[in-house]
Amino acid sequence: xxxxxxxxxxxxxxxxxxxxxxxxxxxxxxxxxxxxxxxxxxxxxxxxxxxxxxxxxxxxxxxxxxxxxxxxxxxxxxxxxxxxxxxxxxxxxxxxxxxxxxxxxxxxxxxxxxxxxxxxxxxxxxxxxxxxxxxxxxxxxxxxxxxxxxxxxxxxxxxxxxxxxxxxxxxxxxxxxxxxxxxxxxxxxxxxxxxxxxxxxxxxxxxxxxxxxxxxxxxxxxxxxxxxxxxxxxxxxxxxxxxxxxxxxxxxxxxxxxxxxxxxxxxxxxxxxxxxxxxxxxxxxxxxxxxxxxxxxxxxxxxxxxxxxxxxxxxxxxxxxxxxxxxxxxxxxxxxxxxxxxxxxxxxxxxxxxxxxxxxxxxxxxxxxxxxxxxxxxxxxxxxxxxxxxxxxxxxxxxxxxxxxxxxxxxxxxxxxxxxxxxxxxxxxxxxxxxxxxxxxxxxxxxxxxxxxxxxxxxxxxxxxxxxxxxxxxxxxxxxxxxxxxxxxxxxxxxxxxxxxxxxxxxxxxxxxxxxxxxxxxxxxxxxxxxxxxxxxxxxxxxxxxxxxxxxxxxxxxxxxxxxxxxxxxxxxxxxxxxxxxxxxxxxxxxxxxxxxxxxxxxxxxxxxxxxxxxxxxxxxxxxxxxxxxxxxxxxxxxxxxxxxxxxxxxxxxxxxxxxxxxxxxxxxxxxxxxxxxxxxxxxxxxx
Amino acid sequence: xxxxxxxxxxxxxxxxxxxxxxxxxxxxxxxxxxxxxxxxxxxxxxxxxxxxxxxxxxxxxxxxxxxxxxxxxxxxxxxxxxxxxxxxxxxxxxxxxxxxxxxxxxxxxxxxxxxxxxxxxxxxxxxxxxxxxxxxxxxxxxxxxxxxxxxxxxxxxxxxxxxxxxxxxxxxxxxxxxxxxxxxxxxxx
Numbered sequence: 001x002x003x004x005x006x007x008x009x010x011x012x013x014x015x016x017x018x019x020x021x022x023x024x025x026x027x028x029x030x031x032x033x034x035x036x037x038x039x040x041x042x043x044x045x046x047x048x049x050x051x052x053x054x055x056x057x058x059x060x061x062x063x064x065x066x067x068x069x070x071x072x073x074x075x076x077x078x079x080x081x082x083x084x085x086x087x088x089x090x091x092x093x094x095x096x097x098x099x100x101x102x103x104x105x106x107x108x109x110x111x112x113x114x115x116x117x118x119x120x121x122x123x124x125x126x127x128x129x130x131x132x133x134x135x136x137x138x139x140x141x142x143x144x145x146x147x148x149x150x151x152x153x154x155x156x157x158x159x160x161x162x163x164x165x166x167x168x169x170x171x172x173x174x175x176x177x178x179x180x181x182x183x184x185x186x187x188x189x190x191x192x193x194x195x196x197x198x199x200x201x202x203x204x205x206x207x208x209x210x211x212x213x214x215x216x217x218x219x220x221x222x223x224x225x226x227x228x229x230x231x232x233x234x235x236x237x238x239x240x241x242x243x244x245x246x247x248x249x250x251x252x253x254x255x256x257x258x259x260x261x262x263x264x265x266x267x268x269x270x271x272x273x274x275x276x277x278x279x280x281x282x283x284x285x286x287x288x289x290x291x292x293x294x295x296x297x298x299x300x301x302x303x304x305x306x307x308x309x310x311x312x313x314x315x316x317x318x319x320x321x322x323x324x325x326x327x328x329x330x331x332x333x334x335x336x337x338x339x340x341x342x343x344x345x346x347x348x349x350x351x352x353x354x355x356x357x358x359x360x361x362x363x364x365x366x367x368x369x370x371x372x373x374x375x376x377x378x379x380x381x382x383x384x385x386x387x388x389x390x391x392x393x394x395x396x397x398x399x400x401x402x403x404x405x406x407x408x409x410x411x412x413x414x415x416x417x418x419x420x421x422x423x424x425x426x427x428x429x430x431x432x433x434x435x436x437x438x439x440x441x442x443x444x445x446x447x448x449x450x451x452x453x454x455x456x457x458x459x460x461x462x463x464x465x466x467x468x469x470x471x472x473x474x475x476x477x478x479x480x481x482x483x484x485x486x487x488x489x490x491x492x493x494x495x496x497x498x499x500x501x502x503x504x505x506x507x508x509x510x511x512x513x514x515x516x517x518x519x520x521x522x523x524x525x526x527x528x529x530x531x532x533x534x535x536x537x538x539x540x541x542x543x544x545x546x547x548x549x550x551x552x553x554x555x556x557x558x559x560x561x562x563x564x565x566x567x568x569x570x571x572x573x574x575x576x577x578x579x580x581x582x583x584x585x586x587x588x589x590x591x592x593x594x595x596x597x598x599x600x601x602x603x604x605x606x607x608x609x610x611x612x613x614x615x616x617x618x619x620x621x622x623x624x625x626x627x628x629x630x631x632x633x634x635x636x637x638x639x640x641x642x643x644x645x646x647x648x649x650x651x652x653x654x655x656x657x658x659x660x661x662x663x664x665x666x667x668x669x670x671x672x673x674x675x676x677x678x679x680x681x682x683x684x685x686x687x688x
Numbered sequence: 689x690x691x692x693x694x695x696x697x698x699x700x701x702x703x704x705x706x707x708x709x710x711x712x713x714x715x716x717x718x719x720x721x722x723x724x725x726x727x728x729x730x731x732x733x734x735x736x737x738x739x740x741x742x743x744x745x746x747x748x749x750x751x752x753x754x755x756x757x758x759x760x761x762x763x764x765x766x767x768x769x770x771x772x773x774x775x776x777x778x779x780x781x782x783x784x785x786x787x788x789x790x791x792x793x794x795x796x797x798x799x800x801x802x803x804x805x806x807x808x809x810x811x812x813x814x815x816x817x818x819x820x821x822x823x824x825x826x827x828x829x830x831x832x833x834x835x836x837x838x839x840x841x842x843x844x845x846x847x848x849x850x851x852x853x854x855x856x857x858x859x860x861x862x863x864x865x866x867x868x869x870x871x872x873x874x875x876x877x
Contacts, residue, residue, distance in 0.1 A: 047768060049737040050775040056721045056729060093767055119771035141714040141774040 036151045037062035040084060044074040044102065045091040045117065050140065054089065057147050071097035078110050085112060087154045089138075092118040092129070100132045107133050108279050113157040115150065117142060231273060238262065239273060248281070693866065698824045701873055705821065710814050714777030731822050737776045738815055744769045745808060752797075752804060762800065763792045769807075780810045820872055 041063045045051045051067050058065040066085075068074040071094050078085060088106050092099035103114045113135040118125060121139040129137040135153040138146050231239070242259035243251045253271035260270070705711045715730075722729040748765050751757055770785040784807040791799035 047771050047775070048740055049733060049772045052733055052736060053718065053721070053775050056726065057717075060721060091771075093764060093771075119767060119774055140771050141717075141777065143714075143717060144720065 038064060039151050039154065040064045040086045041066070041150065042074060042078065042085045042088045043067045043090075044071055044088065044094070044099075045069065046094045047091065050091070050117075050142075054142060054147070057142070057144050058150075060144065061148055061150075063150075070094075071099070071102045075102065075105060078106060078112070082110060085110075087113045087115065087135075087150055089115045089117060089150070092116055092120065092125070100128070103129075103132050103134055108275065108282075111161065113153050115153060235260075235262065235265075239270070239277075243274070243277070248278075694824065697866065697869060697873075698821065701817075701821045701824060704873070705817055709779050710817060712777045712779040714774065716777075718776060731825070733776060734818055734822070737772055737778075741769060741772055741781075741811065744772070745811065748804060752800060757797060757800075759792050759795050763789060766792060778811075778814055781807060781814055784810050820869070824869060 039061075041058050043051060043054050043058070043065060045054065045067075046069050048069065051069060055065050055067050066077070068077060071090070074088070074090070075097075078088070090099050090102055090106075094102075099116060099118075103116065106112055106114050114133070115136045115138060116129040116132075116134040117138045117140060118129075119140040126137045126139075135157055136150075238260045239256065242256045245259055246252070246255050251274060253267050253274055256274065257265060257267050257270045702711075706715075718730050718733055726732070744765060748762065748769070751762050751765060766785055766789045770782055770789065773782040773785060784803060788800060788803040788807055791803050
């Protein structure tokens with residue numbers, strides 16, 4: 001518990017100023033006081049006076065306070081930093097969102113205790129608040145004494161939740177309880193009594209929990225393992241069928257349970273699953289509404305998914321959502337698979353920024369050791385989808401093992417740690433390739449977040465432009481449709497000494513500058529050797545040759561990199577396919593914090609060699625080779641994977657080049673996991 | 689020394705504000721929040737309040753002046769104002785806001801107008817009083833500074849005569865200022 005408390009404290013103290021001008025983070029001293037210090041509170045109120053007063057009052061209570069004047073910002077803050085708050089205090093009347101709606105969302109998604117506030121003290125209003133599930137209803141003006149009691153609500157709620165059969169939530173709860181109990185231990189005599197009462201409560205609850213799977217262990221929550229109800233694909237399928245039968249609006253856990261007729265499943269399991277499912281749908285619909293940045297992208301993906309969808313309409317939604325929000329799924333999968341008590345199972349990504357945030361978030365909480373397991377499901381998920389998708393459609397959203405996906409027309413994949421990896425949605429059949437790299441953490445296999453999108457070979461060859469954007473966390477480059485000047489080119493924006501991308505015919509590899517996103521283009525195949533400088537930045541090629549002696553490529557295109565500096569951090573390397581003929585073309589992207597300088601290049605490009613196989617298949621770097629030189633600080637590893645089975649957790653970002661051959665080559669590489677397999681991964685998400 | 693006099697002055701002003709119902713207990717809560725970390729907390733909050741509430745008042749005025757006023761919007765604006773005023777303990781303003789809300793609910797435009805004028809007036813009065821109060825509070829600092837300077841410079845002998853007279857003049861002005869303030873307060877009463 002101490003450890004957990006310490007863990008919690010740094011989280012809180014690491015909070016930084018956020019968003020709205022009124023958001024302030026303070027780190028209160030955790031001196032023992034009368035009430036539990038260090039409770040992390042989020043206050044939402046559009047009235048600045050009240051907000052300021054509340055903030056000071058809560059600080060006086062030794063709580064950690066973050067204030068917010070808009071509900072939307074608060075929501076995104078909560079989603080972004082899951083587990084960073086213990087309680088939310090919200091005003092009822094707010095201009096952008098009703099306080100009760102916020103209350104519901106927070107309760108559903110994050111399951112935090114929410115306290116409502118209002119100047120309106122009528123009984124009807126208070127009743128409404130309680131009905132919506134508020135833990136408490138404060139009437140303005142708020143006094144210190146009422147705020148001092150906030151921690152009671154937090155504790156009470158958590159204890160009540162822990163009574164549930166829900167495994168995951170209770171797991172969270174026990175974590176929180178550990179923290180809260182720990183916080184309360186700060187208290188003086190006032191809390192000692194409550195400690196005793198808690199312990200007796202816990203004993204009572206334990207005795208009540210015989211049939212529960214939860215093991216309430218305040219002492220060592222992280223070590224306890226709980227058997228969980230595993231919502232397998234079939235089980236989820238049954239669940240969805242039952243829900244469809246009853247109708248999603250009228251779905252009651254009891255009824256669903258009857259319809260499912262699964263022995264050993266309890267009503268509470270179904271109830272929690274249903275809740276999560278509903279949330280999922282809500283989020284999906286929210287996602288479809290908030291696709292400002294990539295409307296077509298998601299639509300395409302959705303379309304693609306529809307072909308694959310074989311499960312009910314609801315499943316389709318979940319699939320679509322999962323396709324759209326891969327990182328969430330992945331995170332969920334990951335969490336699920338590893339029985340990791342993750343608070344981050346639900347990542348609503350209502351819009352791109354949030355999506356990206358979620359992806360950031362997702363990447364953040366992936367522990368290192370889970371990487372392998374994570375890779376697997378991810379892979380399966382992807383491959384499964386791919387199977388069903390049209391040949392040119394591969395969707396990969398990945399965390400450490402990047403798996404690229406592309407739709408026939410175009411594809412945007414979002415998800416970078418920093419988001420702007422802007423999926424530029426190129427409307428006219430342009431390929432969007434995006435590589436995201438996660439920097440340092442990837443090196444440690446902690447958080448790798450790749451996003452690879454590659455278009456199918458058809459697309460590449462046919463598509464007018466294939467845009468490859470590599471971005472890294474700091475740089476987060478979004479490239480729009482830069483393919484203008486290039487016909488049938490694949491535009492590869494490589495931040496750094498770039499790699500060679502072997503593209504199909506007439507594919508140009510353009511490395512982009514940070515500013516102009518121009519790129520060196522090279523033609524592939526037929527023109528052997530250095531591609532003609534279609535773009536102005538052909539100097540890069542020269543530079544390339546300077547930096548990468550090995551980069552000469554006979555049949556393959558020349559790797560160009562914009563040394564001028566994409567962003568210093570980004571480094572893209574494309575290695576020719578040496579080892580395996582059927583290698584997927586990969587753009588090896590490595591990020592480094594150094595400027596696209598020789599040093600970086602030299603260090604990184606150890607085996608930058610376009611071993612022109614004459615197949616125009618982009619070469620691929622061995623992961624190891626590239627990784628070793630990448631001792632640069634913040635050098636991001638890119639994961640390379642030859643084919644699906646070999647998805648490694650290396651944090652190398654592979655750039656999949658979509659050439660015809662590549663596409664063909666790639667497709668067969670996908671393991672033939674069926675769609676359900678991927679679905680199961682998706683559905684795992686729901687399990688918690 | 690007049691320093692304690694000043695303090696007494698401030699206390700007197702505050703008491704009168706409370707007695708006359710301009711402020712209520714919530715103001716004490718605000719003062720409790722003032723400490724070394726945030727020494728001017730109350731003044732900051734009050735300033736913030738007046739800025740925000742002025743905006744709200746003008747919004748309400750605009751809403752009232754429409755041909756067919758939107759009572760829902762009026763109600764919500766008044767509700768916001770009420771929340772603010774209750775947060776800093778502005779009692780009279782809050783009461784008028786409550787009245788205004790009732791008239792809004794009854795959709796009594798005339799009543800709304802009248803009550804709104806009252807709200808504005810009370811708001812202005814409170815603003816004046818609180819500004820005077822804070823001036824007295826900050827005067828403490830000014831006086832302290834004067835005293836300090838006086839003592840400091842008094843060390844040098846050849847400045848002695850000069851500063852003695854300067855101090856005398858300063859004190860004289862200070863006394864005059866205090867008298868002026870007293871007059872202000874009494875006028876407002």
